Amino acid sequence: MAELPLSGLLVLDFSQFLAGPSCALRLADLGADVVKVERPQGGDLCRQLYVADLALDGDSALFHTINRNKRSVAADLKDPADLEAVKRLVARADVMIHNFRPGVMERLGLGFDAVAALNPRLVYGAVSGYGDEGPWRDKPGQDLLVQSLSGFVWLSGNADQGPTPAGVSVTDILTGAHLAQGILAALVRRGVTGRGGRVDVSLMESALDMQFEQLTTFLNTDRAQPRRSAVAHANVHIAAPYGVYQTADGYLALAMTPVDRLAELLDCAALEPFRDRSTWFIERDAIKAVIADHLMTRPTADWLAVLEAAGVWAAEVMTWPRLVEHDAFKALDVTQLIESAGGGTLLTTRCPIRIDGRILTSPRGAPRLGADTAAMLEEPMLDGNARVGE
Incomplete structure (x- = not known):
């Protein structure tokens, strides 16, 4: 079976919750060896973010769905020895992703300039809530807050309803997709020039981009808040019967x-x-x-x-x-069964991308916290685990 497009690439995922991890997940689906770098105490906070009390091996089902097919290294970035070991890992990585607040990675010695000096070929991906500048720079980058601040919540619901948020974390997932697009573009450029680079995305910019149609109309007309339908609302700019x-x-x-x-x-x-x-x-x-x-x-x-x-x-x-x-759902074959390190199983969705007609699946669930620390930091780096779909 032919290798997947990103086979052989090492991705370090320092991010938590959804936006950064969803980007790293997609890179793993496409063949990259993705290693989560987590705090020794508790790891990614998403491990404890339970949805409907559904858990696997003590971690939330949500954590498993967004971090399947990855490895885990536990490292205290404030500990000089751990930080030095992580820097050695960064020096041989292809991609690095984080979603710390602006300035945190610079204080730790893992800002873009520092890691580019260690590894000029590295593609450095950063997620923020609202960008590195401006009065909202240090506000919490959380999906519902961004939906609200961006005006997105005024596009759904009927006219007599208040602001209505989406029922899923749309800005998180879209931001992760934008980050993946930028990283893949930077990898293509690296293939031509040999030079890495920096990719920055923010939840707010992704939320505004998602509203490009409505905002363009607003910016070029009377700049009045778009009016929702009083009945059967679905789009602020489309006529009946939509x-x-x-x-x-x-x-x-x-x-x-x-x-x-x-x-x-x-x-x-x-x-x-x-x-x-x-x-x-x-x-x-x-x-x-x-x-x-x-x-x-x-x-x-x-x-x-x-x-x-x-x-x-x-x-x-x-x-x-x-x-x-429905037969249409079954024809798409969109689910897969993943297995945790402890032997538990979870039915979840698969990667929505097909490569050369191939459906991309992997049975490997999310890693236990620090499961690969010795292999990645304390011993010579081992070959990557089995790739997606193998």
Whole structure:
């Protein structure tokens, strides 16, 4: 079987929680040997961040999902002997990732300038909450706080609701993806020039980039806060019928569809006054209210039978129990079973990327704290563990 694209690369992951570790996870999925460098006392704080009290080998299930297929070194970076051992590891690494607050790594002697002197080929990736400058520089970089400060929470929920955050850590995961993109670009440049470099991302910049469509409109018009729909809201800038509607037995999502065409397909006479395209945004609440009342009269499957046959972009709003039993979900083969060092197992998602048609999986769960300290710091470096998918 052909090697994965990042096979042979050593990545040091000093980061905690989600953004940095999710980047390192993706690099591991693509073949890199990823080593977490953790505090001897407790390690990555995410080890104790439990979701629904689900744990494996004493560590949270969340920790295992975001740190699977990695190794662990326990080192006290304030201890001169440990720090010197870590610096020797940095000197032979390809990538280094951290999410300490601005200035911390410099005080420890592991800032970019210091490690670049040790290893000019190193690609240095840093995650911050709000960048290295400005009045928010030292604020906690936490997903919900960034969603709130960035205005993102005003894009979801109906108009009569207060600010509505996303139900997942979107800024963390997106920032991790941005960091991975930057690191891969820097590795490509290193392949040409032999020179490493620095990649910086922040949760706030990623949150703002995620809103590029809405912010661009705001910056180039009257700079008023975008208005959410009062009914079936889904996007501040898209006209009716765009949104999610309740049916007689569930929910139905309607994407961009001409209202006059929808009136015919739904046999909805109450939509007749809204045939003029110019009204579809201005009158979107009134239009959506009519659609909402009409769709309540029949089951989701009845509406889909009509709409999908006509090529209208519509979909059932599925619950997870229904989704995982669907043949479409099974066809994607998106889950994998990982095993902890203690023999416990956890069913989780796999890497969403395929390389040369190959699905990337690994059975190896997250490492026990410090499991690889001796191999990495106290003895000559051993060959990397089995790569993803092998």
